[in-house]
Amino acid sequence: MIKFAIIIREHIKLLLHPVIINAFVFYQNDKRIKHENWGDDINYYFLREIIKQPVTLFNRTSLAFRLKLRNYLVIGSTIDMLCTQNTEVWGAGIIDGDKPLRVKPKKVYAVRGPLSRKKLLAEGVNCPEIYGDPAMLLPLYYRPNRNKRYQYGIISHVSNQAIIENLHLNGKPLNEHKNVQIIHMGRYAHWHDIIDQICECEAILSSSLHGLIMAEAYRIPNVWLEFGRPLIGGHFKFHDFFLSIHRDRESPVMIEGQEIPLEVIAFKLSEWKRGSIDLNLLMNACPFRLRKAEYSL
Known part of the structure; x- marks a missing residue:
């Protein structure tokens, strides 16, 4: 039955x-x-x-x-x-x-x-x-009104989240820094929460591709990180995305020990320029009907 x-x-x-x-x-x-x-x-x-x-x-x-x-x-x-x-x-x-x-x-x-x-x-x-x-x-449909509360938002791929818990900045554990927000891509109450947290940061440091994609979408400077071994498929998906916005990057910043290399991060952020892509082409190619966007591109 x-x-x-x-x-x-x-x-x-x-x-x-x-x-x-x-x-x-x-x-x-x-x-x-x-x-x-x-x-x-x-x-x-x-x-x-x-x-x-x-x-x-x-x-x-x-x-x-x-x-x-x-x-x-x-x-x-x-x-x-x-x-x-x-x-x-x-x-x-x-x-x-x-x-x-x-x-x-x-x-x-x-x-x-x-x-x-x-x-x-x-x-x-x-x-x-x-x-x-x-x-x-996403920014066409959801734009949170959030103040910048953190200098850095640090995001890892869900497969290496545990590594972040042991990282240090200026010799001090990340979770002791008031200007750093650790963003867990596998831990949220409402799906908007991740976007809200990203938008509270002045810069995003991420080994998660969608951490980088959201930073680009919301016009937030960002740095591509890698913790230890590359993810499945290596760097292919990252270059695929970066090329789509006409801003390919040579390689990620490697985090091999417990200390985040601030000088390297600062240099990468100084080099950052927002990518560009015509999302109208993507929307026009959509095979199903989309609701009217609330915001403009």
Whole structure:
């Protein structure tokens, strides 16, 4: 009886003609989204606020698997990991440019950056020259009114968050500095919280790609960090994004010990110039209807 009720509920969902988002977004036992990685989670939280149709997650609708329904990759480095035979891409990217695609997307409207496009073209996938991580559209829909409270906001990828807890600045632990905010991409109450925290900082130091993307989107100077070993796929996704905004960077600032090299950080910040990208192209390429933006570009 319970199984039958679940099937009926899924049929009703599909009758609403939802946009089916394929992403690394997972649920807890209480049916709420588990806050593991903000950069993945906004595939649900942000998109359901800007898309006019209902939004549902591919991994929460078993009928979508069985019926092989059309699904979308939007935010994240997921093209080479989550593609199915009926996947369409609007803004997602590739995580590793050296490995062949396991499954090729059915259609591509836009990709995160030119490196993802180059890889898709090499694999025989038609890909227009339209770039942009859709998370860059966030300032069109949400602009927090926050005062600058911190000199630095420090963000790590969720896989090396523990390293940050042991870092020092001027010989003192980060959490003892009143002008430093440690931003956890896997720890937030409301998804707006991460943006609020980023916007409270004069500069962002981040090993998380979406930490850097949000800093660029909200026009905050930022420095690319790396803690120890490179992430999965190395630097591919970072260069892919930087090239999309016409501001590629040679390499990250390596944090190998416990001390953040302030002189290097200061030099990188002095070199920083905001990137540029025509987000109108990305929005015009969107395969589903977007709500009217509240703010201008």
